[in-house]
Amino acid sequence: MHVPxxxxxxxxxxxxxxxxxxxxxxxxxxxxxxxxxxxxxLAGLTAAFVFAVQxxxxxxxxxxxxxxxxxxLAAILVGPWTAILCMSVVLLVQALLFADGGLxxxxxxxTLMGVVTVLVGWGVARLVLRVxxxxxxxxxxASFVAALVSVxxxxxxxxxxxxxxxxxxxxxxxxxxxxxxxxxxxxxxxxVITAATVSAxxxxxxxxxxxxxxxxxxxxxxxxxxxxxxPGALLPAPVAAPPASPRGSVRPVLLIGGAVALxxxxxxxxxxxxxxxxxxxxxxxxxFLETARAHLLADLPLAxxxxxxxxxxxxxxILGVVVTITIGWLLLRLVARRRTRPVAEPARSAERV
Amino acid sequence: xxxxxxHRLYRHGDTVVHRLPAHTKLLALVLFVLTxxxxxxxxxxxxxxxxxLLAAVxxxxxxxxxxxxGRMVVELPFVAFALLLPFIAHGPRTEFLGLTVSxxxxxxxxxxxxxxxxGVIASILLAATTEPRxxxxxxxxxxxxxxxxxxxxxxxRYADVVTDEMRRMRIARESRGFQxxxxxxxxxxxxxxxxxxxxSYERGERVHLAMLARGYTGVMPMTEDRxxxxxxxxxxxxxxxxxxxxxxxxWSLA
Numbered sequence: 001m002h003v004p005x006x007x008x009x010x011x012x013x014x015x016x017x018x019x020x021x022x023x024x025x026x027x028x029x030x031x032x033x034x035x036x037x038x039x040x041x042l043a044g045l046t047a048a049f050v051f052a053v054q055x056x057x058x059x060x061x062x063x064x065x066x067x068x069x070x071x072x073l074a075a076i077l078v079g080p081w082t083a084i085l086c087m088s089v090v091l092l093v094q095a096l097l098f099a100d101g102g103l104x105x106x107x108x109x110x111t112l113m114g115v116v117t118v119l120v121g122w123g124v125a126r127l128v129l130r131v132x133x134x135x136x137x138x139x140x141x142a143s144f145v146a147a148l149v150s151v152x153x154x155x156x157x158x159x160x161x162x163x164x165x166x167x168x169x170x171x172x173x174x175x176x177x178x179x180x181x182x183x184x185x186x187x188x189x190x191x192v193i194t195a196a197t198v199s200a201x202x203x204x205x206x207x208x209x210x211x212x213x214x215x216x217x218x219x220x221x222x223x224x225x226x227x228x229x230x231p232g233a234l235l236p237a238p239v240a241a242p243p244a245s246p247r248g249s250v251r252p253v254l255l256i257g258g259a260v261a262l263x264x265x266x267x268x269x270x271x272x273x274x275x276x277x278x279x280x281x282x283x284x285x286x287x288f289l290e291t292a293r294a295h296l297l298a299d300l301p302l303a304x305x306x307x308x309x310x311x312x313x314x315x316x317x318i319l320g321v322v323v324t325i326t327i328g329w330l331l332l333r334l335v336a337r338r339r340t341r342p343v344a345e346p347a348r349s350a351e352r353v
Numbered sequence: 354x355x356x357x358x359x360h361r362l363y364r365h366g367d368t369v370v371h372r373l374p375a376h377t378k379l380l381a382l383v384l385f386v387l388t389x390x391x392x393x394x395x396x397x398x399x400x401x402x403x404x405x406l407l408a409a410v411x412x413x414x415x416x417x418x419x420x421x422x423g424r425m426v427v428e429l430p431f432v433a434f435a436l437l438l439p440f441i442a443h444g445p446r447t448e449f450l451g452l453t454v455s456x457x458x459x460x461x462x463x464x465x466x467x468x469x470x471x472g473v474i475a476s477i478l479l480a481a482t483t484e485p486r487x488x489x490x491x492x493x494x495x496x497x498x499x500x501x502x503x504x505x506x507x508x509x510r511y512a513d514v515v516t517d518e519m520r521r522m523r524i525a526r527e528s529r530g531f532q533x534x535x536x537x538x539x540x541x542x543x544x545x546x547x548x549x550x551x552x553s554y555e556r557g558e559r560v561h562l563a564m565l566a567r568g569y570t571g572v573m574p575m576t577e578d579r580x581x582x583x584x585x586x587x588x589x590x591x592x593x594x595x596x597x598x599x600x601x602x603x604w605s606l607a
Contacts, residue, residue, distance in 0.1 A: 004431050006468020010391040028500050044507020045557030048515040089505045099476035100427040104386050193543045200547025
């Protein structure tokens with residue numbers, strides 16, 4: 001997905017370059033505040049890790065394999081700002097030493113693969129973590145969803161940039177559908193491997209996972225000498241019982257998130273379906289329809305879904321959101337059901353204060 | 354591991370191009386590629402002229418054609434996209450090699466192929482004639498934020514170490530009969546990735562401690578900061594200036 005030189009026109013390249021530079025300035029300031037003089041070696045080694053892990057090929061489907069982008073993974077492991085720096089450095093070194101991705105397209109590449117994947121991944125992970133129980137293991141499903149969303153988000157960003165400064169007038173609807181559809185598959189692979197990686201790190205060093213910080217239960221004394229819990233104990237008694245069900249506070253988040261997603265799907269689909277008929281029209285006119293479809297849309301179930309079934313792309317987008325939300329909800333329910341703990345927890349939650 | 358090793362992408366030599374200071378070459382490369390990208394795509398001759406320019410640099414730097422061609426494979430995914438463009442773009446149709454294709458798509462494909470190829474060749478020439486370490490000091494001289502350059506230098510130094518660790522883990526897996534063939538095997542790969550992250554991060558902590566022990570205060574000391582002779586700037590400016598001449602001619606003809 002490394003965009004080469006000349007793929008987007010010069011103004012777009014310069015604009016994304018400025019955008020990337022601004023984001024990097026903010027990230028550098030944040031990282032310096034956060035790590036102080038430790039920043040360079042830690043971020044450098046993490047960048048080397050991302051660089052190495054991008055070489056791991058994993059099977060995506062029948063016979064094909066993909067490799068990790070790593071944006072969401074880095075965001076969850078080292079935090080969003082360090083992750084932006086790491087991804088940008090990886091892209092910079094790849095462009096300079098490996099000629100992978102053009103130099104004028106460096107801003108574009110950093111924006112898409114370094115900033116969009118990291119920020120989208122981090123935002124999604126935070127949202128999911130708000131719903132899940134507060135414990136380190138919750139970072140695993142959070143990273144799954146984060147990685148799953150981050151890859152198509154970057155693909156959508158690419159389509160947006162192509163719409164602004166692309167070299168040829170493609171049918172944007174078809175491009176969006178094919179890019180997002182394909183990257184949804186890649187995102188699934190990315191999600192599986194990201195979640196499994198985070199799970200492996202949490203099993204050994206939960207303190208290293210940035211997204212899981214603050215999720216560890218507080219230490220408590222046990223054994224005969226330990227202070228007894230209760231009214232006269234050293235530990236402060238809980239002021240009030242913790243909310244019986246976090247769902248009450250979570251529902252607005254879910255509702256707003258769902259509304260935003262549906263709105264986005266609507267907006268994107270309007271943007272996407274602004275000219276999808278152009279290709280079909282011309283192609284049909286020129287007796288070219290079959291070839292075009294065979295080339296661009298053949299291996300995409302979503303594309304057939306949106307076009308052949310007579311369903312407009314916009315509706316397909318909204319349907320996709322609904323299906324995703326439903327699946328996500330079911331997954332969350334499954335996870336939530338597993339935390340059937342006795343109500344011996346008030347002390348734990350009080351200690352966290 | 355130390356900076357003394359030269360990278361496998363670097364081609365040792367002692368030519369004019371090798372001796373130029375890294376940051377002049379970097380600046381020349383960026384300006385050159387920017388000029389190429391801004392050239393109108395209908396002026397086919399201009400791209401041929403750029404190619405001649407790059408060929409001249411390659412000859413001056415004694416970089417063989419085979420070396421450049423071998424490294425151009427990174428461009429392949431987008432070549433595939435470019436080859437698809439004439440078929441999927443809309444607009445008036447035209448005949449090309451006996452096929453009916455979109456005119457704008459054909460132009461777009463040519464645009465991507467020509468500009469991306471020139472960009473890739475130019476980048477390969479830079480990487481082949483400049484050591485990574487010098488490239489990083491060049492970035493520093495070009496006022497790229499110090500933290501970014503430092504992170505990059507750590508990445509370049511340790512990329513091989515980390516990649517080697519990953520390679521050893523792969524050898525260990527494969528010598529036990531493992532081969533990633535279905536989705537269930539992702540767990541195994543992911544565990545390796547998790548272990549790799551922990552090893553990398555802990556190595557980062559050790560490196561930091563070692564640096565502190567050697568008097569690190571948060572900024573890397575700048576060594577070797579002698580003034581750049583004017584002739585070096587002139588030599589480096591030759592390529593982008595010639596490219597600018599080509600581009601302005603192309604613009605005036607367009």
